[in-house]
Amino acid sequence: MSRPVTLFTGQWADLPIEELASRCASWGFDGLELACWGDHFEVDRALAEPAYVHGLRELLEGHELSSWAVGSHLVGQAVCDPIDYRHREVLPPEVWGDGDPEGVRTRSAERMKDTARAAAALGVETVTGFTGSSIWHMLYSFPPNDWDAVERGYEDFAERWAPIVDVFEAEGVRFALEVHPTEIAYDFVTTRRALAAIDRREGFGINLDPSHFAHQFLDAAAFAEEFADRIYHVHVKDSRRRLDGRRSILGSHLDFGDSRRGWDFVSPGHGDVDFEDFFRALNRIGYTGPLSIEWEDTGMDREWGARDALAFVRRTDFEPSQVAFDAAF
Amino acid sequence: MSRPVTLFTGQWADLPIEELASRCASWGFDGLELACWGDHFEVDRALAEPAYVHGLRELLEGHELSSWAVGSHLVGQAVCDPIDYRHREVLPPEVWGDGDPEGVRTRSAERMKDTARAAAALGVETVTGFTGSSIWHMLYSFPPNDWDAVERGYEDFAERWAPIVDVFEAEGVRFALEVHPTEIAYDFVTTRRALAAIDRREGFGINLDPSHFAHQFLDAAAFAEEFADRIYHVHVKDSRRRLDGRRSILGSHLDFGDSRRGWDFVSPGHGDVDFEDFFRALNRIGYTGPLSIEWEDTGMDREWGARDALAFVRRTDFEPSQVAFDAAF
Amino acid sequence: MSRPVTLFTGQWADLPIEELASRCASWGFDGLELACWGDHFEVDRALAEPAYVHGLRELLEGHELSSWAVGSHLVGQAVCDPIDYRHREVLPPEVWGDGDPEGVRTRSAERMKDTARAAAALGVETVTGFTGSSIWHMLYSFPPNDWDAVERGYEDFAERWAPIVDVFEAEGVRFALEVHPTEIAYDFVTTRRALAAIDRREGFGINLDPSHFAHQFLDAAAFAEEFADRIYHVHVKDSRRRLDGRRSILGSHLDFGDSRRGWDFVSPGHGDVDFEDFFRALNRIGYTGPLSIEWEDTGMDREWGARDALAFVRRTDFEPSQVAFDAAF
């Protein structure tokens, strides 16, 4: 059988999980990657109320849906980030607290440990998410960066995440960083560095989302092969370059969906990601986990798109070969 | 006659101006775009010591060199920037002062006014440079930006630069922002916004350097045509994309010269800038000012390169047509 | 709901409208863009026989088909053209008359006014069609053109069409020129000029058919955005470049379908038009009118193709987003 197809619920947090599960089931999804916000997966209740987790499992099973991962992008982001008003908008109030940056980072780290525990309680072995980064803003800098400061960014990441990974490993859960601009790792070079900084511990791997590679001109299939043993989860999402000599690849400080941007996120199959090549690479490295659609396209109706994306994955994610050929002619 | 060719002295500040002027003359340059650092053009002395400016002019004339512009990138950068340790490395001690951010910004603004006055004293009508930006670090942000905050960045720029432009206009000097990532304007969209924010005042224009366009996939010739009336100065500098599916266009938090970067600066004519098209656009818009070589290439000997660049411009910057053709067949 | 999909009946004039309507309904079209030739939409009867229009509407409604536009390409072409034997083949005899060029042009202009009246009688608000051009044949000229003569071509167009547009506006109907080589407007530059010549009157707009853009290397989506307020109707048609160093983009004086041509019309989705990008642009400009398939492909069975084209549009013209996203990651 081919890989299961799930929906990442993060962009649907306006819908109660009951409603969303019902719709996803009717559209034909195999499961959900539950976001740790809205009422989709509530970490505190999962730890505090045994019935909560049981009820959530029953809800999913009632719709014949499974879950292989939960997504904790918002809290994870705050672990390493310089903190400002943007984080207040996305963090739970008790994590934000008084907004003192180091306090926010510390509480976010604690919440990530709890997320590992909650995931274990739910019976899910993977937590996807972000790490934040103390150095992302040094991407292109003038006056020039102090390059030692960049090095310290990787160390800061390792120091803050190592204790979190301790808990993950103790719980038998793995953290899967979505390699992504704004994070400590967003391409080949920075992923090599980040994995080295954390000593390539098994509790820390990658949620591979090819939409963040296309606009960087990176080959997501080659990435899958280079980091094969750390690909713990896969997002199906797409982006499209719209370069015409007047639109910058850097995005022009414009929000997604503005047609003057040089690239944008689009529904899977509508952009530049070569999913044929990507899925073949996943076959070669033996990835058998879910393909989780993270649906985002400012130009398309969300429900039309979710179904279109599911159909796209079903017809594109072919089954790998079980046999070797003797002859080719 | 074709346009004069100058050298921007900013990357040669390790050499005394006497030494550098002598070399540039021997290589065949027509003039210098003097950097306001090293001993190349000292703003405070220009205002305080009448003999200083006179001596500098004599030095240049003695080598049959002219000057059409001075470059004030380092101080200009601090006018709008969030200030940190990076600025201390590049600012004069009296501008840095105690390093309090708002104080640094205020003193930098005052120094820019002095730079206009000093340029006038030297008889130069253009000051090239940077503006800094309070929002550059919001280029790609997660959690998502508050887009009103981006708007406020343009307003902040206008508020801080309007009084500076007042002095420029009073002195009959024009500021030419080098459109460049890390600045308030770095592409078509942001230049439109920045010029609008400053009410398209005549005292504020553009130093057009195509090397910052090539890696953004922008058409520098089209830019020259769109902003024709604000092209006050031109840099000749080049960059080269090295995309192979493993190198990111975003630069990987690596210093220039690292072969794992997706693009890098190179000596003019060795990169992706289409100078043929660019110079033709300059002809069409009637730009008759200098072509100022800003030489930067981590892989080439500096002196070999300066001469190579000069020869490149001389053979590429052909004279525009003086007549219209009657027939074409 | 997505946009309705219609069939332009011009290439099916060999079939009686009853027969064609029946087939289109069975294939699943939402309506017809009726050609003003064959028996599809008879302008003179529409004005003379009240029952005619009523009967036509009943016929369409009986098949659950609507009509948003009628197409008057043949007569419109003769309004500005230098007239020769080619026009005799496509004009009604009473419009051709004695074939005297100015007489033909005048009678064609009158017939266009009648077409506006007839469209109004049918309850249709858009007439698609051609304008002809007195200067098209000066496209590439040796001996060189007198460029004033080119200017006069735009004036001639404005003089001949202004009185027609008067009638259109009086009837509450809009003329939509199919921007197309052989017409007064066929690309960005000539459309700007033609719209300016006719004072951008609201009664005169564009029928945007991207098949005429692909072989000119033009971006139909950018065109939609530039002329957003004048996009009154949209054709879905495709063309394909077949350049191999031996086939000219100019067409070699060969009829469509000859494999030695450098480009040819093909069924939608089989060519170089980027419909994904095009439909997104239509969404952005808020175009909610019909997508009218003008089916033409010399290498494909017509009925196979009409159904294939309809299926293509149904799966490609996704619904636009109704909401803005808060987050993108």
Added chain:
Amino acid sequence: MSRPVTLFTGQWADLPIEELASRCASWGFDGLELACWGDHFEVDRALAEPAYVHGLRELLEGHELSSWAVGSHLVGQAVCDPIDYRHREVLPPEVWGDGDPEGVRTRSAERMKDTARAAAALGVETVTGFTGSSIWHMLYSFPPNDWDAVERGYEDFAERWAPIVDVFEAEGVRFALEVHPTEIAYDFVTTRRALAAIDRREGFGINLDPSHFAHQFLDAAAFAEEFADRIYHVHVKDSRRRLDGRRSILGSHLDFGDSRRGWDFVSPGHGDVDFEDFFRALNRIGYTGPLSIEWEDTGMDREWGARDALAFVRRTDFEPSQVAFDAAF
């Protein structure tokens, strides 16, 4: 009606023909191109046992399958090849005999004549296959080739195949060489030479398989047009270039399926073959024979792929036009 779609059974020889026929029928194929190995089409039994052919025909008809061709690649290969251990693996023991090269070649030639007779007995008019080549290994040679020796390769081919073609023509059967690297003809130049060497006899033509053209950067549609009168059979198979600066187009002495190769075979529609252009060319040259899927993709499940390929051909091989258009606009 469009062309029939068959499956070439060569890659399925591990399945008994009864089993394979049953599956293909259930998947919707129109027929089989029977391989002359496994138990699919046994040449010796076809000549010796009248009941065999009758039974095979009944088997196919029972599944509503037809057969337009049989495939004799393995034996054909040995007619011109320098013989070594590789041939022993693929030849029937009685053809291999003692393995003496000239003996193997002679017995292979005789078996090809029998194949023509057996095909006639089955009522099939085309035998697809290989010729072998005495000069393939001289493709890129150092020390340099003696170019007369290359010429002699074409002569050797003609001498060995002319007597075989005699039998084919006598039986009313045509041999269709699959133009393919490793054979006497693999591109435009070598096909011109090989057809000239055999005097363009009608009994010797081409089995056109575009998968062997894509990785050579050849235009299979142009090939179909140049050799229109010799296109006797068509394979539907695909290949995909994977060039990234580190993978050689020459294949690196690696087996198919190794991701370090610069190209590989893939299921139809998943590679670089432009089937739209290819099928249009087949329409233009009037090819009405079968499209025979030769399914080979080391990265895809065989049964999933066969159905995917059939669906691909059904939706891509549109019906050609029966009429000429009068107008195009």
Added chain:
Amino acid sequence: MSRPVTLFTGQWADLPIEELASRCASWGFDGLELACWGDHFEVDRALAEPAYVHGLRELLEGHELSSWAVGSHLVGQAVCDPIDYRHREVLPPEVWGDGDPEGVRTRSAERMKDTARAAAALGVETVTGFTGSSIWHMLYSFPPNDWDAVERGYEDFAERWAPIVDVFEAEGVRFALEVHPTEIAYDFVTTRRALAAIDRREGFGINLDPSHFAHQFLDAAAFAEEFADRIYHVHVKDSRRRLDGRRSILGSHLDFGDSRRGWDFVSPGHGDVDFEDFFRALNRIGYTGPLSIEWEDTGMDREWGARDALAFVRRTDFEPSQVAFDAAF
């Protein structure tokens, strides 16, 4: 020795031949392709005044210049063209006469015969030029062309030019049509047709100018090889495509030099012509005649350009190999 380099004088007719010859000699040209207008080569005087031709030869020899061809584009154009006011501007008054179209065509044909005679008198064996075309304006037509009318265009050409070619052949001079849009032949297809129409007579060949091929996406080197025996003269001229999605390849009814055009003529080496490939093809076909620079670039100073072009040809037109290699490694 490499091929001689000449200047076509047509774009310099504002200069007296004495002045132009002097300049060309000083720039280093080997000779002139004299235009039959201005005072460069006066056909009537050449026939009437023996001393004229002698004087012209002495003038050239005095500057060590040779002449291999004269250019008769203006009169040749009128032989087949529909005649209008454009021709009056470029024809000698006695050829224009009363401007009656057929009279103009007849007198132009007679003048072409005289041009052959005059060329013979000058000792020049090639006349370059245009033919005009009665069908050029039917390039892209709506209403659709009557394709028989296109055929008649080739016949008209043959009828009008056959008597001219009679005189050329009698005089031992060859006419070389510059294959060019607006002429009877402008690409591969139309050249095949035109040569066939004139029975491939030896007196009628081609002046191959690659600038007219680049914007049609045609391969001038392949053209040289296909029509090798009819390449009688070669122009060195360049053109540059400027396609950006908003500029049409068709030229937008704009004069050369307008930056909104999709292509334009440029000085040799500044455009899209692959001269490396082109000169290699000329070597392969054994063309040893002149490379005649036809200089046209609305954006460059004419004299700067002529010297730049000459230097470009000198460094690019390498000498062909005199020997075959034995080994390649």
Added chain:
Amino acid sequence: MSRPVTLFTGQWADLPIEELASRCASWGFDGLELACWGDHFEVDRALAEPAYVHGLRELLEGHELSSWAVGSHLVGQAVCDPIDYRHREVLPPEVWGDGDPEGVRTRSAERMKDTARAAAALGVETVTGFTGSSIWHMLYSFPPNDWDAVERGYEDFAERWAPIVDVFEAEGVRFALEVHPTEIAYDFVTTRRALAAIDRREGFGINLDPSHFAHQFLDAAAFAEEFADRIYHVHVKDSRRRLDGRRSILGSHLDFGDSRRGWDFVSPGHGDVDFEDFFRALNRIGYTGPLSIEWEDTGMDREWGARDALAFVRRTDFEPSQVAFDAAF
């Protein structure tokens, strides 16, 4: 100073070394890479006659020429190759002997050892050349290869070359295999395998010639970086792809120089090799040895070309930077 530029004398063996040295000196070369054939470098005399080596050194010094390498391609090729008539043409008679394959291979291996000794006698530390390959002819094979046999080819190479490398290392000389189709290593994959087979011994490295990479679509600069510690010598040679859909990248069994080939060798700077990128890579890996022009271009005069190539290298091989930059803007 930049790297020295030498000429590889292999393609000039028709000229006596005295004559060739004189010409190269006059053209401005810094030295010669002497071929071990013709009278350029005679291995047997170098070992037998002490005066020979002394005289050769004096000859070179008399012309101010140096030598950093000798080239032994012809004999080296025979060490691993299946031997046939092609080798007889290029081997010394005493090495060919009776032509028995194993005898030829053994004698060639012995001669390679002598070449190391002779090079040492001449004071040259590098011998460039070929290895031959017992498996090259299995590049693309049908019937399919036995992949164990391919493995055995690498082992055969290692067994035959290890004793030769013993002598090289004893003599303080290094063998530099020209990575090249027809050799044991011709791309990234096969070079990795070959170096592994020979245990990455220091006595065995690479002569990097980028002309063999361009037509394989390989990145020679990336190759230099991957195998940095084994780049012992560099050839400057170029190749050019001429793909047009009808010419195969495989070469069509046509000799070099045939215009129907899909690629060909050309003089440096006239082809697809990106020398800018290549020389920068050589700078990064610290290669300071000679750039040795191996001149081969069937379409260009040899002497014109040698000078053109030398000028090309002189202007392209810029000096690397001696300093790091502090700032980049």
